Amino acid sequence: MARANEAGSAPTRDRELRARGKRTMRRLLDASVTVFARKGFHATRVDDIVKAARTSHGTFYLYFSSKDDLFRELTEEVAEQMATLVEALGPVSPDEAGLAALRTWLGQFSEVYERCGPVIGAWTEAEIDGTEVGRIGADVLAGFTLALGRQIASSVDDLDPAVASMALVAMIERYHYYALGGMVEGDRGQVLDTLAAITHAGLFGARAGVPA
Amino acid sequence: MARANEAGSAPTRDRELRARGKRTMRRLLDASVTVFARKGFHATRVDDIVKAARTSHGTFYLYFSSKDDLFRELTEEVAEQMATLVEALGPVSPDEAGLAALRTWLGQFSEVYERCGPVIGAWTEAEIDGTEVGRIGADVLAGFTLALGRQIASSVDDLDPAVASMALVAMIERYHYYALGGMVEGDRGQVLDTLAAITHAGLFGARAGVPA
Amino acid sequence: MARANEAGSAPTRDRELRARGKRTMRRLLDASVTVFARKGFHATRVDDIVKAARTSHGTFYLYFSSKDDLFRELTEEVAEQMATLVEALGPVSPDEAGLAALRTWLGQFSEVYERCGPVIGAWTEAEIDGTEVGRIGADVLAGFTLALGRQIASSVDDLDPAVASMALVAMIERYHYYALGGMVEGDRGQVLDTLAAITHAGLFGARAGVPA
Amino acid sequence: MARANEAGSAPTRDRELRARGKRTMRRLLDASVTVFARKGFHATRVDDIVKAARTSHGTFYLYFSSKDDLFRELTEEVAEQMATLVEALGPVSPDEAGLAALRTWLGQFSEVYERCGPVIGAWTEAEIDGTEVGRIGADVLAGFTLALGRQIASSVDDLDPAVASMALVAMIERYHYYALGGMVEGDRGQVLDTLAAITHAGLFGARAGVPA
DNA sequence: GATGAATGAGAATTCATTCAT
DNA sequence: GATGAATGAATTCTCATTCAT
Numbered sequence: 001m002a003r004a005n006e007a008g009s010a011p012t013r014d015r016e017l018r019a020r021g022k023r024t025m026r027r028l029l030d031a032s033v034t035v036f037a038r039k040g041f042h043a044t045r046v047d048d049i050v051k052a053a054r055t056s057h058g059t060f061y062l063y064f065s066s067k068d069d070l071f072r073e074l075t076e077e078v079a080e081q082m083a084t085l086v087e088a089l090g091p092v093s094p095d096e097a098g099l100a101a102l103r104t105w106l107g108q109f110s111e112v113y114e115r116c117g118p119v120i121g122a123w124t125e126a127e128i129d130g131t132e133v134g135r136i137g138a139d140v141l142a143g144f145t146l147a148l149g150r151q152i153a154s155s156v157d158d159l160d161p162a163v164a165s166m167a168l169v170a171m172i173e174r175y176h177y178y179a180l181g182g183m184v185e186g187d188r189g190q191v192l193d194t195l196a197a198i199t200h201a202g203l204f205g206a207r208a209g210v211p212a
Numbered sequence: 213m214a215r216a217n218e219a220g221s222a223p224t225r226d227r228e229l230r231a232r233g234k235r236t237m238r239r240l241l242d243a244s245v246t247v248f249a250r251k252g253f254h255a256t257r258v259d260d261i262v263k264a265a266r267t268s269h270g271t272f273y274l275y276f277s278s279k280d281d282l283f284r285e286l287t288e289e290v291a292e293q294m295a296t297l298v299e300a301l302g303p304v305s306p307d308e309a310g311l312a313a314l315r316t317w318l319g320q321f322s323e324v325y326e327r328c329g330p331v332i333g334a335w336t337e338a339e340i341d342g343t344e345v346g347r348i349g350a351d352v353l354a355g356f357t358l359a360l361g362r363q364i365a366s367s368v369d370d371l372d373p374a375v376a377s378m379a380l381v382a383m384i385e386r387y388h389y390y391a392l393g394g395m396v397e398g399d400r401g402q403v404l405d406t407l408a409a410i411t412h413a414g415l416f417g418a419r420a421g422v423p424a
Numbered sequence: 425m426a427r428a429n430e431a432g433s434a435p436t437r438d439r440e441l442r443a444r445g446k447r448t449m450r451r452l453l454d455a456s457v458t459v460f461a462r463k464g465f466h467a468t469r470v471d472d473i474v475k476a477a478r479t480s481h482g483t484f485y486l487y488f489s490s491k492d493d494l495f496r497e498l499t500e501e502v503a504e505q506m507a508t509l510v511e512a513l514g515p516v517s518p519d520e521a522g523l524a525a526l527r528t529w530l531g532q533f534s535e536v537y538e539r540c541g542p543v544i545g546a547w548t549e550a551e552i553d554g555t556e557v558g559r560i561g562a563d564v565l566a567g568f569t570l571a572l573g574r575q576i577a578s579s580v581d582d583l584d585p586a587v588a589s590m591a592l593v594a595m596i597e598r599y600h601y602y603a604l605g606g607m608v609e610g611d612r613g614q615v616l617d618t619l620a621a622i623t624h625a626g627l628f629g630a631r632a633g634v635p636a
Numbered sequence: 637m638a639r640a641n642e643a644g645s646a647p648t649r650d651r652e653l654r655a656r657g658k659r660t661m662r663r664l665l666d667a668s669v670t671v672f673a674r675k676g677f678h679a680t681r682v683d684d685i686v687k688a689a690r691t692s693h694g695t696f697y698l699y700f701s702s703k704d705d706l707f708r709e710l711t712e713e714v715a716e717q718m719a720t721l722v723e724a725l726g727p728v729s730p731d732e733a734g735l736a737a738l739r740t741w742l743g744q745f746s747e748v749y750e751r752c753g754p755v756i757g758a759w760t761e762a763e764i765d766g767t768e769v770g771r772i773g774a775d776v777l778a779g780f781t782l783a784l785g786r787q788i789a790s791s792v793d794d795l796d797p798a799v800a801s802m803a804l805v806a807m808i809e810r811y812h813y814y815a816l817g818g819m820v821e822g823d824r825g826q827v828l829d830t831l832a833a834i835t836h837a838g839l840f841g842a843r844a845g846v847p848a
Numbered sequence: 849g850a851t852g853a854a855t856g857a858g859a860a861t862t863c864a865t866t867c868a869t
Numbered sequence: 870g871a872t873g874a875a876t877g878a879a880t881t882c883t884c885a886t887t888c889a890t
Contacts, residue, residue: 042255043254045885055850057887058851062850124389160402160403162398166396167383167387168410170386170389171382173382173386174383175379175382178382186372194371194372194375198380198414201414201417203410205412232868232869233873233874236875258861267876268877269876269877270861270863271875273862274874277861278861439852444852444854464761466679470880471880481855481881481883482856483853483854489882490881490882548757548813549676582833586822587820587822587827588830588834590820591830594807594813594814595803595804595810597810599803599807601760602802610798615799618796621795622800625838625840629833629836654870656870681862681863691872692871692872693864693873694874695871701865702865
């Protein structure tokens, strides 16, 4: 890590990859997510990844200039999905329609999290020690929060929207984190219902569902 | 070979410590929290800790059999404080009084988190790779959630209390995590007000504050 | 923490080795015997071994999970040779033929000891602190003794064969140990003659060489 | 060890010791033999010794300038006993009287070995890495062998007495070593009988017990 | 494109010895 | 006389990265 290529240029960002190469790269990316999920980012060794991808150390460095480089790639992929997700959330109104919209959106979030959770979780680990990836992760989360804030700012007037949205993102992310870690069981649909209800009520409190 | 200490039993569990020894141990414990806060658990080197505590490697191993061992100690201390905290939360009623109680309690939580955040945050890191400490941390959090669940179960009837309390713990913990990491600014008092409002509203939704 | 390898499983037990790998492993094994001979097992540093094998620490741990692991490997190799040696000893009769057979066999033993002495000697060191290797070494020696016992039991009737064979193994082993350590000089052939004579006489005493 | 006082002057060789001091020193000496017996010389830590002697590190260095220094002391004590033992062995004649004398003497040896075995065993460990103590130990053993050689040289004419005596010392020492390690069981008296018989027969072979 | 082998800088840990009380 | 605490050099072991085939 410390001995990474200055600035970690990706070996394959330059040249074109043939089909086989692409497949190998994909395999490495996917394998790493699996391993992150099991052992966490810090504890994951390049060796674990190449074993899971059934390839070799040499090959790894054919596609990524370092472990961080691979993780950066992963982060970008996840960031993209999160961006799409953010756009999918329309304005959340205080009425039943708003609740339903929120519920639907949480369903989408949940699906994304299932795939990307390990990476998102790793951002936290990474951020703390000032890695570039950590910064990117924090940015993604901040953007996410901001977007959510925008969607609620219009309707919530007695709460600080910045605080509120961060709190909700915190809740949603961490809840899923726990859930993924197996600390929660229960029917997924119902859990999402509850989560949506809490979030919606948290935002609009007293007036929620109250028809004017 | 010489790697004797099976699984890191604390070297001081056996013998009594004199005043000086106690002070040194304390210094190491405190220093480690500082460093964890700055670099995270995994990235922290024993070397960082002993430097911060202005002592030597040898001394470190006089009091702890490993970094993990020290962390276990820290975890126990934090667990204790969390337990006290849990007891401090009385039943949360749907009315203004309940909101106020929640607000006060969040203030206490906040203070504890300020001191213990780095340790709590590290539980997440540790849990993932099946360390004993990770398990303990998860247990503490689970207990915390359970207790909160009990305090709200009586008043909330249209939510799954297990999901609800976990969601709230997730929110509260993570929000503080972000806050400690400097991702949030703003007046602490106001932030806590907002957090309390959201939490309370999230729990009691429509009926909150409504004088029946 | 990272100290993963439970009890030192050999890193190469799993994967196949190519020619180069095999050569390197052999080099390490051979180098270690040389160093053990010079400094003894306990006093030998991994550093000494890798220097003697002209390779690096990293490489060492590519093939062995620890010094103990390497030693275990060595022990197995030696045990095999000892087993072959044991089989090479036919029944030892009280007459001249028996003496000659014993003498020949001692010559073989001597050769094996020249190569394996340092390992055999180290068993003693290792046994004392209950290491697995120590146990194996003790077992090999015990087996050796037993086999010798069987070969003499038939002809010796006024001695406890268990005690007698152990005494002889003790003598033969330790004598060679001293000899290897340079505490003895003299023509090798003659020394072996003497040793054979003593051993034979020790076993058959009064009746030795007496034509019925 | 490496950082030992140049030449390791014994802190108490100069000054007189009061009764209490003498007792403490004795306790350390005795404790160390116990520990050596259990763990071997190399594996024994100063910490083990002081714990067994129920005293402290500081105290240890009040009486010995290093671990080696203590061991040197021990070696001297044992060397003295061995010297006495050597003198106790008169000429060993080829007849029954010689056998009886040998048997008696082995009994004495056995007793000494019971007390001193761990130290004697450690000489072997120590010798190999050129420690001063190792040299002393080797000398003692050599002297022992020489003396035995003198006692048999007169009567044995068809064997090289140097080789013969070394072989016998090797056997006797090692046999006791094994025996102490629990690798042998059986009635002590009978074992000594057998050992004496073998030794005597080994020396005098055909003519043993033959009334000229 | 792919791979097994090699490397070496760092990290953890031990333990004889010294020091302050 | 005795002791608990402190030290730091020496040692083992890890793992990201590079190399040769």
